[in-house]
Amino acid sequence: MVTIYDVARHAGVSAATVSRVLNGHTQVDPALAERVTSSVAELGYRRNAVARNLRRSRTTLWAVIISDVENPFFTAMVRGVEDIALAAGYSVVLCNSDENPEKESNYIAAALTEQMAGVIISPSSNRVDDVKLLLDAGCPVVVIDRELQGPRTDTVLVDNEHGAELATTHLVEQGYRRIACIGGPRWLSTATSRHDGYKRALAAAGLPLDPALVRFADFRERGGYEAMASLLDDAAEPDALFAANNLMTVGALECLVQRRQAIPSDIAVVGFDSIPWADLIRPTLTTVAQPAYEVGRQAGQLLTRRLAKPDAEVTRIVLPTELQVRASSIRPA
C-alpha cells in the first residue's frame, strides 16, 4: 500500500506538502505541486479515507435509513437524496431497516461509530431515544416521510391528511357510501394523518364513521391482503376502499382479484402513493401521488445546509400530494 510518505519521498518534499497539494486549501509552489501530482500518478497513490476521517474526525458519508428497500416510494426518494449528495461531495450509505426497530437501532449505532457526517431517516418506530443519541453526538439528522414527536429535527413530509381527504372525498362524490379504510401502523404519523384525512372527509360529507369498515395493517403487501380479506369475511360490505399506502393497496387488489370482486363495480379502490406501472394494471388505479424524488432532494438539501450551518433554525417542509383519478374509482353509470 503506497502512503503519503512514499509520495513525499518520491517527490522530494515533506508529507505535509503532499497533503496540502492534495487538499488544496493552502498555497503551494506550483513547481512542487507539479512534482507531487506527477508522483501521485506515477506511484498510483490513492489517499486512505479511513486515516483521513480519523484525523479530521468526520467523514463524507450520509446514512440513509429507510424502512423498506422494496417499496418504490423509498427507492425513488433515495435517488433524490443521492443526486444532492453527489453534487455536494458526499456518498450515500443506504440502510434498510425493514420496518424493524431492532435493525433501525443497529444502523443508528453504526452511523455513530462510523462517524457518519449525517443521517436521513424514515423512522420505523417512535423510539425517540435513538434519534436523540444522534443529535447529542452532534450528528445532523433529517427525518423524512414520518414525523417524530419530541426531538426538533429538520423534517420533510408530504401533506398526508389532505391527500387522504381528497381521496375519500372523491369516493364520496362518486356516490360511494360504505367506504372502507385500510390504515397503517398506529404509531406512525403517516398512518394517523391519513386516517385523520379519511375521517375528516367522512364527517364533512355527513357520513357515519363505521368501525367495521376500518382495519389497521402494517404498510406491507401481506397486511393489505389480510385486511381486505377480513373486511370481506366480516361482511362489512364496503362499496369502496381507501388504502393508506402503495403496498397495502397491491395486497388488497390481489385479494379482490382472487375473490373475483370486480373493480370498481363491486368495490372501488383508491390507493395512497403511486405504484410503478399503475397504467398497466386493469382497471387503472386511482392514487394519491406523492413527490417521492422531491422529498429526497429536499431532505438532501436540508442536510447539506445543516452541515454548513449547524445552528440554522429547524425546518419543516411539507410537500403537496395530488389525486390522480383513474378507472378504479369511477362509479359505473
Add this chain to the structure above:
Amino acid sequence: MVTIYDVARHAGVSAATVSRVLNGHTQVDPALAERVTSSVAELGYRRNAVARNLRRSRTTLWAVIISDVENPFFTAMVRGVEDIALAAGYSVVLCNSDENPEKESNYIAAALTEQMAGVIISPSSNRVDDVKLLLDAGCPVVVIDRELQGPRTDTVLVDNEHGAELATTHLVEQGYRRIACIGGPRWLSTATSRHDGYKRALAAAGLPLDPALVRFADFRERGGYEAMASLLDDAAEPDALFAANNLMTVGALECLVQRRQAIPSDIAVVGFDSIPWADLIRPTLTTVAQPAYEVGRQAGQLLTRRLAKPDAEVTRIVLPTELQVRASSIRPA
C-alpha cells in the same frame, strides 16, 4: 467524545484491557471485565470505528454496486446480500451506478479509499480496469448478474441463454411465427446471452432470423417503449415479442396499450425477469423468473468465503431460470 482511555481510567484498568473486553478474543479476569462493561455503560462509550478500521487496516463494510436501484430485480438481490452480510457481521453500503460507467468508477474508487472489506458489483460496462484495480489492491470482488471477460472473480449468474430459449420456444409452440426481440445493450453479457437464447430457439424451430424483428435498447423502460414503437412503425409486423428484461417489458407494454394493440391477440408478450405484481396486470404477464434474492444470497456467501480464505479457488455459480406462463402469451383459440 468519550474514548477508550476515559473508560480505562474510570474502570481503573489500562486501555488494552478495555479493548480486550470489547473484542473478546482474549481471556480477561471476569471481575475486571465486569468493571469495564459497567464503565462503558455508565459513560455511554461507543467505540470509534474509524480509528479501529485504521489500526486494523480493514473495515466491516461491503460495497454493493448495482446498476439501477429502481429495478426491483436489484433491490430484491440486495435483500439477499444484506441478510448474509448482517449474519456475518458486515454492513452493506448500497451504491447505485445508474448504468453509468462514470458513476461506477467513482464508487469503485470510493470503495478503495474507504478500504471496504469487499465489493459486490453488477457491472454497467465492460471496463475491466476498475475491477482489476480492486483485485490488485487485494479487495475481494464478486461479480453478479453480468459476466466480465478477463479478470477471474467469483461470479453469480442466472442461466440467461436457457431462459431466453425457453421463452422463445414457448412462443413458437403457441404458434407464433414473427417473434420480435427487444435486446439489451450489446456489451452486457446478460443481453448477449438472452439474445443468443432467442436465436437458438428460432434456429431449433427452423424459423428464419429476421433482423427487422430485432431491436437493441438500454434495459430501461423508455428504451423498451421506443424499441416497441420502432417495431410497430417500421411495419415489422411481429405477432409476438420477447423482451430481454423487466423494465423494457413494461415500456413495451405501455407502448402497446397506448397504440391499442390487444395482448395476446394482436401481439403476444413474454418478458425476462419478473415484475412485481405481475398478477395485477391485465392480461397477466408471462415471464422468465430469476431467483433475485437467491443471487444476492449466493454472492454474499461467496464474499464471506473469500474473506475467510483469500486463496480459495474462483467459483462461478449459475442459478436456474424458470418460465412462468400466464395469459399474455397464450394464443387465443
Add this chain to the structure above:
DNA sequence: GCGCGACGTCGTAGATGGTCACCACGCATT
C-alpha cells in the same frame, strides 16, 4: 544601501482513537 517587518511557503512533530505484539508479573505446579 541596509535593516526590519511582513508574508508566503515548507518541514517538524504531535494528535487522532484503537489494536496488538511483546513483555512483566504472579501464582501454581513439578
Add this chain to the structure above:
DNA sequence: AATGCGTGGTGACCATCTACGACGTCGCGC
C-alpha cells in the same frame, strides 16, 4: 527453585492532517 500459563500493562503503529515555527524573499522606509 524452575517452569509455565494466565493475565494485564506499555508502547509502537496505522495514514493523515495541521498548528507552529523556521526560513527565505521582498518591499518599504530611513
